Structure formats: C-alpha cells, structure tokens
Amino acid sequence: MSGFIPNKSLLNSKFEGYKLAVIDLEDAVKRYRLPYHATQATNSNKTPLSFQEMQSRITHNHLSIDSETNQAVYVDSNYRIILTDFNGDTPSFRVVFEIPVPVQSEATTIHREYPSAMFLGPALVMASDGDGSLYVLSLSLQDQGQSPCIGTFILAIDGRNTPFKIHYRHRINPTTAIAVISSKSKASSSTFVSRKHAGGGSVFDVRAIRINLFSLRPGSPPKEMNVIWHRQGEDVPILAQYIPNLDSHVLVGGSTYSDPNVVIPPPYEPSPEEIAPIPRVNENPDKSDSPIKPPPYSWTQTSDSITIAIPLPSSTSKDIVKVSFSPKTLTVHVDYRASTSIPIPRYSAKELWDTISPSSSFWTWDREAEHSYGILSLHMEKQHEGTRWVQVFASSPSGDSNANSDEDDVPETLDPSELWQIRESLEKYTSSLRDGGDATGLGLGSGVPSLASGEIDEEVDLTVGRQAFLTWVSSDGSTPTWFDFKEQIPFQLLATSLPGLEEHEGLSVVVKNNLDGLVFDLNSVNISKPVWNHSSTYSAVAFVLASKRDTRFTHLVPSKAIVAFESGGRNRGGNIYIYRPAGKKDIWAKQSILKVDDGQGGSLLGVGAVTGKDGDAMIVCLLEGELVTINGI
Numbered sequence: 346m347s348g349f350i351p352n353k354s355l356l357n358s359k360f361e362g363y364k365l366a367v368i369d370l371e372d373a374v375k376r377y378r379l380p381y382h383a384t385q386a387t388n389s390n391k392t393p394l395s396f397q398e399m400q401s402r403i404t405h406n407h408l409s410i411d412s413e414t415n416q417a418v419y420v421d422s423n424y425r426i427i428l429t430d431f432n433g434d435t436p437s438f439r440v441v442f443e444i445p446v447p448v449q450s451e452a453t454t455i456h457r458e459y460p461s462a463m464f465l466g467p468a469l470v471m472a473s474d475g476d477g478s479l480y481v482l483s484l485s486l487q488d489q490g491q492s493p494c495i496g497t498f499i500l501a502i503d504g505r506n507t508p509f510k511i512h513y514r515h516r517i518n519p520t521t522a523i524a525v526i527s528s529k530s531k532a533s534s535s536t537f538v539s540r541k542h543a544g545g546g547s548v549f550d551v552r553a554i555r556i557n558l559f560s561l562r563p564g565s566p567p568k569e570m571n572v573i574w575h576r577q578g579e580d581v582p583i584l585a586q587y588i589p590n591l592d593s594h595v596l597v598g599g600s601t602y603s604d605p606n607v608v609i610p611p612p613y614e615p616s617p618e619e620i621a622p623i624p625r626v627n628e629n630p631d632k633s634d635s636p637i638k639p640p641p642y643s644w645t646q647t648s649d650s651i652t653i654a655i656p657l658p659s660s661t662s663k664d665i666v667k668v669s670f671s672p673k674t675l676t677v678h679v680d681y682r683a684s685t686s687i688p689i690p691r692y693s694a695k696e697l698w699d700t701i702s703p704s705s706s707f708w709t710w711d712r713e714a715e716h717s718y719g720i721l722s723l724h725m726e727k728q729h730e731g732t733r734w735v736q737v738f739a740s741s742p743s744g745d746s747n748a749n750s751d752e753d754d755v756p757e758t759l760d761p762s763e764l765w766q767i768r769e770s771l772e773k774y775t776s777s778l779r780d781g782g783d784a785t786g787l788g789l790g791s792g793v794p795s796l797a798s799g800e801i802d803e804e805v806d807l808t809v810g811r812q813a814f815l816t817w818v819s820s821d822g823s824t825p826t827w828f829d830f831k832e833q834i835p836f837q838l839l840a841t842s843l844p845g846l847e848e849h850e851g852l853s854v855v856v857k858n859n860l861d862g863l864v865f866d867l868n869s870v871n872i873s874k875p876v877w878n879h880s881s882t883y884s885a886v887a888f889v890l891a892s893k894r895d896t897r898f899t900h901l902v903p904s905k906a907i908v909a910f911e912s913g914g915r916n917r918g919g920n921i922y923i924y925r926p927a928g929k930k931d932i933w934a935k936q937s938i939l940k941v942d943d944g945q946g947g948s949l950l951g952v953g954a955v956t957g958k959d960g961d962a963m964i965v966c967l968l969e970g971e972l973v974t975i976n977g978i
Contacts, residue, residue, distance in 0.1 A: 349836055349856045349865050352879040356861065357929060360884035363936040366925075368977060374939055376946070377972045380438050383407055383950050384422035384969060387457060394456060395547040397599070398529065401510065401581035402459065403897065403912075408951025408967040410845035411464035415955050418462040418470055419967055420444065426462045426472055428484070429972070431955045431965070436972055441484060441492045447476035455529050458510045465514055465522050469558070477506030479524075479570070481561055496561035498554070498570045500528065509552075513585040513594075520559040523573070523820075525585040525594065527551045530577060551576045551585075551602050553594065553822070574822025576602035583813060584841050586852055590869040593825055595852070596816040597841075601833050604824070640755045641688055644737050649730040651701070653723040653737060655690055657681070659712045666710055666721065670703040672728065675738075679721075696739040700728040731834045809891040810857050813838040817875070827874035839887060840907055843900040845954035846962060855883065855901050862886040862907060883907050884934065886924050893922060898952050902962065902978055910941070910966065912949050918942035919949050921966075923978060939975060946971030 387402070394402070410417050417429045424444040430437045444460055458475040465471050470482045470492070481496040500507045509528040516522050530548040554570045580599030587594050596602050642655045657666075661681055669676040674694040681689045705726035712719035727734075737755065812835045817828040837857035847853075852867040862883040868876045886907055890899065897912035897919075906923045913919025919941050927934035941949065947969025957963035957976055964975040 348875070348877045349863070350877075350879065351858055351863055355863075355879055355882045355929065356858075357882060357884045357927060357931070359930070359932050360927060360934070361932040362885065362934075363889065363924065364933050366935040366937050368923075368937045368939060370939060373975055373977045374941070375974045375976075376942070377436055377974075379421075379968075379970055379972055381421040381423075381425060381427045381440065382970050383419055383967055385459075385948060385950055386422070387459065392456065395529075397547050397549070397580050398456065404583075405459050405461075405510075406844060406898070406951045406953070407459065407461065408844070408953050408965065409461070409463045410953035410955060410965070411467065412845050412955070414464075414467045416464075417953060417955065417965060417967075418464065419951060420460040420462055420472070424460055424474070426470065426482070428470075431957075431963070431974075434958075436974070441470070442472065442480070442482050442494065443491070444472055444474045444480065445478075447474050447478070455508055455531075458508045458528075461511055463511050463514055463524075465556075465558075466516060469522075471511070471514065471522075471524065471556075473509065473511050473526075476508050477501070478567070479509075479511075481556065481558075493563045495563050496556070496565060497567040498556070499567050500526070500552075500570050502528075502531075510581070512551075512582055513587070515587045517820075520557065522556045522558060523553055523587065524556065525551065525553050525582075525596075527581055547579065549578055549581055550605075551578065551582060551596060553818070573820075574818055575605060576816065576818060577605045578602035578816070583811065583838065584854075586847070587820075588852070588867065588869050588875070590872075591817075591825070591875060592820045594818045594820070595867075595875070596818065597813050597838065597854070598816070599812060599814070601814045602816040602818075641690055642737075642755060644755065645757055646727075646734055649727050651723075651725045651727065651734060651737065653725070655721040655723070656718045657689070657710075657712075657721050659717055659719045661710070661712065661719065663710050663712075666708075668708045668723065670701060670706040670725065672700045672703060673697055675723070675725075677721075677723070697725075698734050698736050698739050699732055702726040702728050729834055809887050810837040810839040812836070825874070837887075839890065840899040840901045843902050843908070843954045843962075843964070844952065845965075846903065853880075853901055853903055855886075855907060857887045860885045860888040862890075864901065864903075881926055883924055884927050889922075889924065889936075895919070897949055900952065902954070902964075905962075906978055908964070908978065910949055910952055913942055913944070913946075913968070914948050918944040918946070921964075921975065941966050941973050941975075942968055942971060946973070 408417055408419050415431050417431070419427050419429070421427055424446050425440045426442040426444065428439055428441045447457065458473065460473060460475040462470055462472040465481065468484045470484060472480045472482065477500050479498040480494050482492045483495050484492045500509050507528050509526040512525045512527060514522055514524040528550050530550045552572045553574045555573050576596070578598055578600040582596050582598040584597040585594060642653050644651060644653045646652070655677070657679060658681065661679065665680040667676070667678040671694070674696055675692055676694050677690050677692045679689050679691070707724055709722045710719065711722070814833045814835055817825050819825050838854060839857050839862045840855035842853050853864055855862045855864055863879055864881045864883070865877040866880045868878050881904070890896070890909060893909055893911070895911045896909045898910040900908055902908060906925050909922040911919030911921070921939045921941050923937040923939070925935040949966055949968055951967035953965050954962045955965055961976070962978065964978055966973040966975065
C-alpha cells in the first residue's frame with residue numbers, strides 16, 4: 346500500500362483561507378532575453394499522440410539543474426545544448442554542443458520525444474536527440490569552444506532506433522552512472538496486468554541503463570545501451586529517483602510498472618453456468634421446503650466507503666440505538682425489548698475487515714412508519730481508498746464472544762430497493778450539510794469549511810493533481826521483498842519537490858487529502874523499507890489549485906511554499922502562485938502572485954532552483970525567449 350497516513354495533529358479543521366501578501370515585483374523578478382531560444386514545437390507525425398504522451402509533453406521540464414556547480418542546461422530550437430551559469434551577477438549562456446538533427450522518417454509510427462540534456466556530474470552532460478540516441482559530453486573548463494562528445498549510445502528495439510525520454514540519473518561511483526529512461530512500447534495493454542486508470546490503452550517501457558564512464562573515448566562508435574532492468578506500465582512516469590539507503594529506485598506514475606518477463610495469469614472469469622451460491626456451514630442448498638434465514642445485514646461498497654443496511658422493527662426508537670466507530674472496530678447496540686421475528690444486532694467492538702476513518706463515518710435511522718421494518722444505515726469511510734473489502738468483519742477467532750459465522754461472511758448482496766432508500770437518506774444528509782444544517786442530530790457539524798462553502802465543484806475538485814502509484818525496483822532489477830505492486834493503492838499527487846532542491850532536501854511529495862495538501866517526506870534511514878512521514882500541511886491548497894486551469898508545473902519548496910506555474914503564451918504572460926503553510930491553529934495563511942512574464946517571452950518550458958547571491962534558493966523559469974529569476978520565495 347502507498348503508506349501515506351495523515352497525522353491528525355497536523356490537520357487544521359478551523360482553517361478559513363488565504364490572504365494576499367504582496368511581494369515587490371521589481372525586487373523579486375528579473376528577466377533576461379535568451380540569446381538561444383528554446384521551443385516546445387515537435388515534428389509532425391501522421392500517428393496521433395495518446396493522452397499519456399500529450400500529458401507527458403505538456404509537463405516536460407526543458408531545464409536541468411546541477412546544484413553542485415549552480416549551472417543549468419537546456420536544448421534550443423536548433424538542437425544546440427546551452428549551458429547557463431548563475432555564479433555571476435547575471436546569467437551567462439554558451440553553446441557546448443550541437444546535437445546531430447535526426448532525420449524524420451515517413452515510416453515511423455512512434456513520435457519523437459523532446460531533445461533534452463541532463464548533468465551527469467560537474468563536468469559531464471548527457472543529451473538525448475529525442476529519436477533514440479544518447480550523447481555523453483565532457484564539458485570544457487574554459488568558457489570557450491564546444492565540448493567533445495566522448496560516447497554515443499542508442500536504444501535499439503527490433504533493430505530500429507526508439508525515441509526515449511530521460512527521467513533521472515545518478516552516479517553510483519566515479520566511473521559508473523545509471524539513467525532511467527522511458528519509451529512508448531509496441532506491446533498491447535492486454536499483454537500485462539496493471540492497475541487501470543483513466544485513458545488506458547498505451548503501454549510504456551521504463552528502463553534503467555548503465556553507462557561505464559571509464560570506457561568513454563572521443564570518436565568511439567555508437568553502442569547499444571546496457572539495460573540493467575526493464576518495467577512496463579500504462580503511463581509515462583511522473584517522477585523517478587534512486588534511494589541509496591534502500592538501494593532501490595522509486596517510480597511514481599499513473600500506473601504501476603510490472604516486470605514484462607514475469608507472466609501473471611489473468612483473473613479467471615467463470616461462465617454463467619459455473620456461478621452458483623456457496624453453501625454455508627450446516628446449509629443444504631438442495632433443500633427448498635423451508636425458507637432460507639436472511640443474513641443479519643446487507644452491505645455494499647464503493648472505492649472509498651462501506652454502507653451497511655440493518656433491518657430493525659419500525660417501532661424502534663432512535664434513542665435506544667447506540668453506534669460507535671473506531672479505526673478498527675464497530676459497535677452497534679440496539680436495546681429493543683419487545684419480541685420480534687428478526688435478530689436484533691449487538692456488536693461490541695467487533696473487528697472490521699480493514700480500517701476506517703471514524704471522523705468521516707456516520708449512521709442514519711429511517712423507521713419507515715408505513716412498513717413493518719426500517720433501515721439502520723451505517724456509512725463508513727475507508728481509510729485505504731481503493732481497497733476492495735472481502736467482507737465487513739474480520740474472521741472471528743475461536744472463543745471470541747462476538748464470533749458468529751453468519752455475521753462474518755455475509756456476501757456483498759445489498760438489495761437494490763434498500764440501496765435506493767439508503768442513498769435517498771444520505772442525499773438528505775449531505776444536502777443538509779451543504780445548507781449548513783445537521784439533519785441527523787448527531788452533532789456532526791455544519792457542513793463544509795467556510796472557505797469552500799457554496800463553491801465546491803465536485804468534478805473540478807476530483808481532477809486537481811494526478812492519480813499516481815508507487816513502484817519500487819531494486820538496483821539489480823529485482824523486486825524488493827517488501828513491495829507488491831498488486832497491493833498498491835492510488836493517491837492523488839499535487840506536487841513534487843522543485844528540481845534542484847531534491848538532492849539537498851530528499852524526496853518529498855504533496856498528496857491530496859480532502860481539500861488539503863499533505864507533505865510526506867521519505868524516511869529511509871536505518872530502516873528496512875520505505876516509510877512516509879507526514880511533516881506538514883498546506884490547508885485547503887487542493888481547493889485553491891482546482892481553480893488554476895492553466896497550471897503547467899506545481900512544486901514544493903520544502904518548509905517554504907507550494908508554487909504553481911502557469912504556462913502562459915505569446916502575448917499572454919503567465920503567473921506564479923505562491924501558497925505558504927499555516928500554523929496548526931492559524932485560520933489564515935499567506936498567498937502571493939507574481940507575473941513571470943509580460944507576454945513577450947512566450948510559453949513557460951521549464952523550472953528549477955539554483956543558489957542566489959544571498960545564499961538562498963532562487964527560482965529559475967525558462968521561457969521560449971526569456972530566462973526569468975525569482976528571489977525571496
């Protein structure tokens with residue numbers, strides 16, 4: 346499972362909203378014309394891009410930062426690698442290499458990727474032409490002349506160069522580097538098992554390649570890439586990183602990434618003739634002369650909730666119904682003394698099949714006066730969203746006072762009429778909450794926080810961020826013993842660390858939790874498996890981000906802010922939105938807005954962080970025609 350467990354002490358239920366804090370634009374933002382223009386244009390192809398490919402190109406970061414040297418590289422519109430140095434009073438630019446321009450073939454069915462460059466160290470850069478070739482450059486120490494290419498590698502699939510995207514690289518020792526790349530696969534999505542997600546259909550290969558730096562020489566012929574492990578998934582990875590203490594790579598993407606060499610049998614689908622009820626203990630399925638005893642309750646589930654329907658005599662008073670929720674147990678006591686033909690439930694701290702969120706769980710009683718029986722409805726929020734429950738209660742051990750096989754293994758068989766009644770009751774409840782009332786009389790509060798009152802758009806709220814999964818791969822390509830991709834639960838990813846800061850701050854992600862953004866830091870020190878620690882909360886940030894429809898990048902500046910960058914465009918400059926964290930008891934937090942460009946620089950193509958002259962982090966924005974630096978974040 347993903348392991349993103351909120352720390353309730355860091356949640357602020359009294360938060361009201363954000364107040365504008367003005368930042369002086371002239372002091373914070375500096376703009377520099379690019380002598381070598383960048384571009385987001387791609388070569389045309391008769392084959393349309395899939396949704397995942399389009400999303401990957403929109404979020405592609407064209408800027409790569411080396412925090413050790415305080416430099417950056419990008420590829421301009423003419424396939425030239427531009428080294429940008431931030432150690433002087435103003436940024437300096439110089440061409441260090443010209444990538445051979447690939448020739449477009451009419452027969453190709455796979456689109457080129459963007460050409461890109463990434464540091465392998467202070468004096469080494471690797472670059473992709475976007476068409477299947479990788480170049481390793483040795484940067485010259487002088488500020489003059491171009492750098493020599495000391496190695497060329499190709500990704501050849503079925504004898505043909507295959508376009509790929511570079512996601513991450515690290516040096517495992519002075520002579521060896523590892524890079525993680527992805528490419529679109531020719532395989533069908535039906536050839537392997539993975540978690541389903543919106544827009545499925547395409548398959549993507551993720552590979553780790555080893556580069557022996559000691560063997561590189563200028564003028565050496567191209568070599569095929571040395572692939573050390575291979576995974577496949579249904580989406581392009583959002584993030585890839587190596588965790589030294591675990592000796593493993595983590596892949597974050599819209600699907601899990603399984604080993605294509607491991608055959609996983611598809612789930613068996615029985616024919617209608619094979620479907621038959623499973624007899625319970627002491628039950629004779631062939632005996633039909635007596636009615637079958639109905640189960641004590643009916644239940645159903647969604648991806649995030651469990652609903653239980655318990656029939657009770659309509660004469661039952663609400664005052665004698667006692668229901669208590671805990672993360673792992675359920676208590677239901679109905680003090681009904683009159684004789685009745687149906688069993689009256691009595692569960693005392695009965696263990697549930699999985700954990701729930703008590704604060705989000707509630708119950709309703711609809712006595713239905715015109716009928717003999719009413720429905721006691723229990724609505725429980727799953728703590729692990731996406732987990733499918735096999736049954737409501739955990740199997741009771743022998744000797745348990747709550748043990749009852751008829752209650753433990755009730756199948757998911759909620760009657761449609763009962764479901765309609767329950768939904769109608771819950772609709773009344775949620776409607777009352779939206780209107781500010783409390784229809785149940787249970788003291789559950791007066792609805793949504795004032796920040797979102799009357800403004801929630803559920804469809805928009807559901808689309809903020811990206812659904813993501815975690816996949817772990819050991820450095821040798823095996824699967825860690827503590828990881829099972831089939832058990833992974835999706836989460837909604839709001840932001841990752843700003844490029845250039847992750848090497849200093851470690852791996853952090855911002856995960857959506859209702860309206861909030863929760864910051865989770867990876868703890869991998871002196872432990873045998875990864876543990877995600879909830880370190881801080883950006884209250885209601887998911888709600889405010891949902892209204893930003895032109896956002897291209899959203900990143901975390903650890904302990905400082907969440908920053909959202911608009912893509913902008915020609916004659917339409919983009920903004921950067923800055924959201925500060927609030928204290929545990931603060932009802933307000935600060936937000937700021939800065940104009941990144943006046944519309945003359947073009948669209949935003951890349952972002953990162955370098956060290957400014959004052960020693961603090963400085964945000965760098967690469968536009969088509971400008972480089973923008975932002976201080977004071």
